[in-house]
Amino acid sequence: MNTNSAEILREKGISPSVQRVAIYDYLMTHFTHPTVDEIFKDLSPSIPTLSKTTIYNTLTLFLEHGLIDSFTTDDNTAHYDGNVQSHAHFQCSQCGEIYDIPMPKTEAPQLEGFEINGMKVFYYGICEKCRKKEI
Amino acid sequence: MNTNSAEILREKGISPSVQRVAIYDYLMTHFTHPTVDEIFKDLSPSIPTLSKTTIYNTLTLFLEHGLIDSFTTDDNTAHYDGNVQSHAHFQCSQCGEIYDIPMPKTEAPQLEGFEINGMKVFYYGICEKCRKKEI
């Protein structure tokens, strides 16, 4: 458990409960774009009373404070990402794994009168592992 | 009803049933990124027996044949897009409306050993309409 996580939450005005710190810690050490289910499975052993509702509440709270990012894949599940630095994602169509990749440079879109606050870039294809299996 | 839609389906080896033609027609005349629910609501009056299962089946079939595209938004609903030309999307965080915008030019990502087959780009922000309301 990282003692620093509590401090970061406190700075954002979020009181650092055991659950919140655990979830924040988890996302700061598992850059695997976990789902709520995965977080629940991994944290349940150490916090037996943990409920999924708390995880949902907490993640929404973190999102509102910009502490984390999220995205939804085509199988209708939300994934959470402790890495809030600009980056893109690659999802393998075969194994489903999601990789972090550098955000490509793009010119700003010309949208007269629109205010742009964010951008999500997703690549699809076959990852190296799966391509090697194919041979 | 566009008589040409049936022909396009036939070319892809898809037998052009009333339902399929109607759904394909719908997507070729409504570039509003509709959900299954919206398609259902709009087509039900003219095809009273239409079921949502058929819409799901049909859209999956069209996707497999590359006739349409789809994407999932953060509210966990799939949107379908009859425009298969390369383009990006902008979603207004206020009203939720999804706009088509030109795909920005990007350099190909350097992913040694990966095969890239597609790319989805999503911008977020406030659309012109909503910005004018804010004043």
Place this chain on the structure above:
DNA sequence: TATAAAAATTGTAATCGTTACAAAATTAAA
């Protein structure tokens, strides 16, 4: 420290989009 108020967590039930599945209807083939 005791007590009251506020905040956070929990479990259950409800919701919503989607999928599974088997029966019925339609279409194509023999």
Place this chain on the structure above:
DNA sequence: TTTAATTTTGTAACGATTACAATTTTTATA
């Protein structure tokens, strides 16, 4: 025309998420 194959349909099941009220925990105040 009869049979087989395809398509559609309705219902039920499923899985992720949200609503909500009851507990529990924390914080503030006396």
